[in-house]
Each structure stands twice: as C-alpha cells, then as structure tokens.
Amino acid sequence: MAEVTARVSGTMGLTAEQVRRVLRAAGRAPSVHNTQPWRFRLTESAIELHADPRRQLPVADPDGVELRMSCGAALFNLRLALSEVGVRPIVTRMPEPRHPTLLAKVRVGGAKPPTPEEAALVAAIPLRRTNRRPFADDPVSGAHRHELRSAARREGATLDIVADPERLAKLGELSARAHRRQLADPRFVAEFGLWSGETGSRGDGVSARAGGPAPAPRDPWVLRDFTGDRRPEPAGHSSFESEPLIATLTAHTAGPLGDLLAGEALQRVLLTATAHGLAVSPVSQLVELPEIRAAVRELVGTARPPQAVLRIGYGWPVVGSPRLPVEDLLLAGPEQGPGRYRCDRRDPHDRAQLW
C-alpha cells in the first residue's frame, strides 16, 4: 500500500488554519482502545469522514460497531468545531451504500454563530477524558441526569439509567462474567496488549497512566487493565464509589447508520457530562459479546440491544491518552472509491478487504 503524503488545505471556503482546527477537534474524540479509526478527505465542497478498517479490532469488535461509534464521536466533534468557526454543518450519513467506509459527507449549510450550548460543548472537547479512577460517593443530581438523557435524545438515542439495585447487581455480574470470558480468549488478550500500556512512544493506544487502581471484587465496572500490568494497588476494599450510576445508551436506528448515530449521541452525552463536571468510563465488555449484550438488553428492557454501557459520577482530573497528528488523519486519492490510507501502525489482521 503506497503511502500518501497529505497536506491540510482549505476546503468549503475555510482557511487551512480553520480546517486544521476542526480536524484537531474531531481527532480528540474518544475511540475504542484509542484506535482513532477515522480518516478525513478534503474536497472542494466537503469534508468526508471515512472509517479506517485497518484500525478495527477484529476480536473485540468483529462487526465494526465500536469502530463506527468511534467515528460517530469524531463526527459530533467535527460538527461542533464547524459551528465554532461560524459554519452550519449539513451532514449526509452513509452517502454511498456501495462504499461502506465512507461514513459521512459534511458540507457548509450557511453561516451561523454557535449557540451558547454549542460553545459550552466545544469548550468541553479538550477537557473530556475517560476516567477509570474511583468517583466521589455523591449521587449524580437529578438535574444532571436529565441533561444527560436529553443529550442522548437530541442525537436519536436513549440513555437509560439502571436505577433498580437488583438489576444493577445482575448487570455487575454480567460485566464480571464478560470480562472473564474475554480474558480467557488468548486472541482478545493479544489484541488488548497491542493497544494498552502505552508509555509515550506513539500517538495511539491507551496511555498506561490513564488506567485506574484495581477494583475490589465487589466493584465490577472498571475491570479492564490498560496500565500494562502496572496497576496501582487498590487503596482498600472500598476504593470505588459505593453507588455507581450506570446507564445504557441505545440508538433508535439499527445497523451501521445506528452505530454512527450512537457514536454521535455518545459524544454529546460525554461532552455534556464534562461541561457539568461529571466523569465517565465505558464498560464495553457488556456490549461486545453477543450473548451478554442480549442479556443486558433483556435485563434493562431496551427496545434494541444497547451500544454502550457507561459508568458516570463526579471524579477528579485524570491524564488523557495520546492522539495522532492531524496530517496522519488525512486521506488522499480520488474523490470516489475506497481511497488510500496512510497508516503508522498496521494491524496484523488486515481488515481492509472485508469492507
């Protein structure tokens, strides 16, 4: 695969500096294992968002659901960042059915200053982090719960808070069971190892310093160890919050489009949480294994299988994970067709041919 040298240039009447700013914001989105599976092609009239199949997780995410959700989160940031530079974005999702890696085309829909809410969400982009550390024991306020639910709703998804203690306990058991099953799969462990324990040598993967302490046996929500076996000892057997707020996120639409929309909704929820001083960590083992995901759906009673399970609370500042430079996010090539990818770090399993 030939490498492509791409430059950030003006598009849609934006200056090169505005384009860089918008793409940098998009690249700050969360992504599963910090794979950053998004690529952008700049044309005269649009910014195209493409999925990079080489960055899909073949074991944890064989169908590309989390890959598309991650790209949806980047799309939400892109929309917000455009509004910050005074552009009303018009988004066409999945514009070419025969080209499934092309997830969206974003065009200019006129000039419009950002609303106060958009400005607050844009300001939250660089502050948002996945927080895997214990949260305070204070319950999340009713007003904040309302804000989070309404954030999901505005992007075509539902955020269901699992309030019933019995259901919550059962969900915790499912989380621990799913985690054990994944750790028993050497392919999962090998894949996880490729993307965790990052100590500063690359622009992707989860930073070792972004992991939290090991949970006590009764704390089933932060089980994944991203520290590369350097997890700090638990501070005791009650280090994590005693009444965690757990919520499921479910898009109203099925299929790949639903995954993209779920990612946009996820990011709106995460940025709303950040803007209100809340911290979040996803619990993805509950949605990655089909039988567990089905059991979660039955337990919570959602209309469709949920795409994400989130632990939410009031946390303390944590370090973030690295990001790839904007230049590495650019896709060059003809406007139509699959394009060519520049990839720093090749996945051993080449997924490109699957799309």
Ligand SMILES: Cc1cc2nc3c(=O)[nH]c(=O)nc-3n(C[C@H](O)[C@H](O)[C@H](O)COP(=O)(O)O)c2cc1C
């Ligand atoms: C679809 C999706 C699934 C994720 N699943 C998990 C998870 O199960 N556990 C976890 O600790 N973080 C999870 N994350 C968070 C990512 O690891 C995180 O976004 C990435 O490492 C970048 O770090 P940042 O969010 O601090 O910027 C997930 C993120 C996304 C978008």
